[in-house]
Amino acid sequence: MSDQGSDDRDAAQSRYDQARYIENDEYEPLLSEKDLTRVEISDGDSGSSSDDGRGDADGSPLPDDLTRDSLELPELSEPELARHYTRLSQMIYGIDSGPYPLGSCTMKYNPKFTEDVAALPSAAVHPDRSAESVQGTLELLYRLQDYLGRIGGMDAVTLQPPAGAAGEFVGIRVAAAYHEHNGEGHRDEVIVPESAHGTNFATAALGGYDVVSLPSDDEGRVDLEALEAALGEKTAALMLTNPNTLGLFERDITEIADMVHDVGGLLYYDGANLNALLGRARPGDMGFDVMHYNVHKTFATPHGGGGPGAGPVGVVEELAPFLPAPRVRERDEGSKADEAVYERFESDHTIGKVHGFDGNWLVLVKAFAYIARLGDDGLADASASAVLNANYLAEEIEYDVPYGPFHHEFVASAGEQDAADVAKRMLDYGVHPPTTKWPEIVPEALMTEPTEVESKDTLDRLAAAFNAVAGEDDATLEDAPERTTARRIDQTSAARNPRLSWQALADDS
Numbered sequence: 001m002s003d004q005g006s007d008d009r010d011a012a013q014s015r016y017d018q019a020r021y022i023e024n025d026e027y028e029p030l031l032s033e034k035d036l037t038r039v040e041i042s043d044g045d046s047g048s049s050s051d052d053g054r055g056d057a058d059g060s061p062l063p064d065d066l067t068r069d070s071l072e073l074p075e076l077s078e079p080e081l082a083r084h085y086t087r088l089s090q091m092i093y094g095i096d097s098g099p100y101p102l103g104s105c106t107m108k109y110n111p112k113f114t115e116d117v118a119a120l121p122s123a124a125v126h127p128d129r130s131a132e133s134v135q136g137t138l139e140l141l142y143r144l145q146d147y148l149g150r151i152g153g154m155d156a157v158t159l160q161p162p163a164g165a166a167g168e169f170v171g172i173r174v175a176a177a178y179h180e181h182n183g184e185g186h187r188d189e190v191i192v193p194e195s196a197h198g199t200n201f202a203t204a205a206l207g208g209y210d211v212v213s214l215p216s217d218d219e220g221r222v223d224l225e226a227l228e229a230a231l232g233e234k235t236a237a238l239m240l241t242n243p244n245t246l247g248l249f250e251r252d253i254t255e256i257a258d259m260v261h262d263v264g265g266l267l268y269y270d271g272a273n274l275n276a277l278l279g280r281a282r283p284g285d286m287g288f289d290v291m292h293y294n295v296h297k298t299f300a301t302p303h304g305g306g307g308p309g310a311g312p313v314g315v316v317e318e319l320a321p322f323l324p325a326p327r328v329r330e331r332d333e334g335s336k337a338d339e340a341v342y343e344r345f346e347s348d349h350t351i352g353k354v355h356g357f358d359g360n361w362l363v364l365v366k367a368f369a370y371i372a373r374l375g376d377d378g379l380a381d382a383s384a385s386a387v388l389n390a391n392y393l394a395e396e397i398e399y400d401v402p403y404g405p406f407h408h409e410f411v412a413s414a415g416e417q418d419a420a421d422v423a424k425r426m427l428d429y430g431v432h433p434p435t436t437k438w439p440e441i442v443p444e445a446l447m448t449e450p451t452e453v454e455s456k457d458t459l460d461r462l463a464a465a466f467n468a469v470a471g472e473d474d475a476t477l478e479d480a481p482e483r484t485t486a487r488r489i490d491q492t493s494a495a496r497n498p499r500l501s502w503q504a505l506a507d508d509s
């Protein structure tokens with residue numbers, strides 16, 4: 001065990017050494033490695049006073065062994081600090097560096113004005129303030145519920161879940177509560193197509209259901225015969241995304257909805273691909289009963305690296321009583337109401353609370369600002385450009401794209417090449433690679449979603465990168481990336497044996 005540990009440490013150290021090439025052959029040091037100065041904290045600076053008799057005699061409210069009188073802090077000039085963060089930002093690739101065609105993630109550019117809106121002093125409200133004193137906050141939440149409801153064709157919306165996956169879980173728990181309420185608690189199966197996102201399978205399982213995996217037909221869509229065979233009195237729900245993860249629209253969606261409803265099941269919409277339909281088609285109109293929205297994908301709030309996001313859930317009227325609490329509504333003020341007044345409320349059969357307070361508030365503010373700025377026409381333009389960009393790029397690249405015609409994303413096959421190597425090599429051409437190796441129906445999948453924000457020039461640059469890599473040999477690909485700050489990272493060890501403190505790495509040297 002300990003040998004393994006030291007081997008891993010050696011490997012980590014050598015990756016660290018390899019990666020040191022920035023500026024004077026050094027990795028950018030931490031601020032604390034640049035300078036560390038011991039600063040005394042005088043009594044006057046401790047910022048605390050204690051008249052309530054709870055704390056120590058020295059005036060601190062904390063016991064002596066929990067306080068300190070000096071600490072080490074870096075003392076650096078403003079330019080040193082600015083350069084440090086600028087260098088760090090140059091060592092990574094982000095949405096502000098170039099295109100980010102990570103399929104299914106909808107990594108679109110996040111307009112800076114939404115950050116300005118979220119940074120307004122009035123957006124910094126304490127969540128415990130009384131409803132009367134935060135009417136603007138409640139109005140924004142109310143209007144966002146309404147926007148999302150209208151965009152998805154849903155009757156009621158909760159803004160609480162903090163991510164798409166969390167939204168799925170809420171949606172499936174709401175579906176379960178609905179069945180339970182109707183004396184249909186024996187339904188214990190959720191059907192998930194094999195091309196679905198991993199979170200769908202996980203949601204169904206965590207939600208307490210048996211997962212029934214549904215094969216795709218030759219065209220990459222739901223196989224209706226297989227669906228017929230899977231449906232029955234045990235079916236609680238079918239989870240679908242439309243267009244699916246291959247970027248294909250489920251043309252038989254109304255028939256699928258009828259089939260599911262005929263056996264008493266519910267149809268769940270995974271909203272991650274809503275970017276393809278925005279302002280043009282609505283899941284509610286297709287027969288879906290419950291859906292989540294990934295606002296951090298479709299509505300441009302920044303995401304990546306695990307958050308933050310928001311995964312509001314919309315439902316048809318029959319399911320509304322089961323939504324998590326609180327939601328926001330307009331209060332009926334009787335005769336004296338010439339201005340709306342908003343309040344939080346809890347519906348009759350709510351499944352309870354799934355997040356603190358009103359959800360990820362500032363993420364919701366950004367989504368609201370984005371939708372309000374684009375309006376109906378802007379949203380419809382966004383989906384049109386997203387689809388056009390995906391189809392243009394798919395035409396321009398030399399890799400085979402086995403299924404189509406598609407919507408906002410497509411899945412190419414790296415063929416004889418390893419898709420993960422292709423991805424690493426693309427970094428050397430200064431672009432971010434697509435999602436790789438998923439969905440598994442396409443061998444060595446390169447799942448590509450350029451999003452609507454990229455210009456034709458950028459798409460051409462992206463295509464040139466794909467095509468350059470397509471012509472390269474395995475040895476070149478296996479050595480890639482060679483032009484990035486960090487070279488090939490051992491992701492398996494990083495995940496299995498995470499080193500969560502920089503100090504630990506430094507101590508080994």
Ligand SMILES: *Cc1c(COP(=O)(O)O)cnc(C)c1O
Nearest residue numbers: 104163164165197199270272294
């Ligand atoms: C991203 C994604 C999810 C999960 O959403 P998160 O917001 O990342 O939790 C679910 N389904 C599909 C198809 C996705 O692309």
